[in-house]
Amino acid sequence: MQIEMGPKKQIEEIMRGMKCSKDFECYKLGFTNLGRIRDIGMETFVECLAENGQACEFSFPFGDRRFCKCRLRIYLAKKLKK
Numbered sequence: 001m002q003i004e005m006g007p008k009k010q011i012e013e014i015m016r017g018m019k020c021s022k023d024f025e026c027y028k029l030g031f032t033n034l035g036r037i038r039d040i041g042m043e044t045f046v047e048c049l050a051e052n053g054q055a056c057e058f059s060f061p062f063g064d065r066r067f068c069k070c071r072l073r074i075y076l077a078k079k080l081k082k
Contacts, residue, residue, distance in 0.1 A: 007080060014072050021057050026072070031082055037068055039077050045069045046077050 015024055026034055035050030048068040053059045058070035068074070076082040 010079075011072065011075065014075055018071055020070075020072075024072070031076060034073070034076065034082060035068075037073065037077050044074070046074055 011027065015027065035048060035053060035056070038047040038049055040047050045067045048056070048059045048066040050056070050059075053066045053068070054061075056068070056070075058073070059066050059068050061067075
């Protein structure tokens, strides 16, 4: 996926402000292997629909659902609709 300069700069800024145990594999692969999510209208997290979501350091359970608090994934979902 080719990213315009504006979003690319924002993505790199987000990445500088966080740590990722997978060394931003999603970025290095061009965001081609993102886990499924659903934007539920919250600013700081999205619902994680990935089958292996419990293995992600940014996911957390709440009730019978799982949510994602990865700032990069949230940006991609909300701003780039990915």
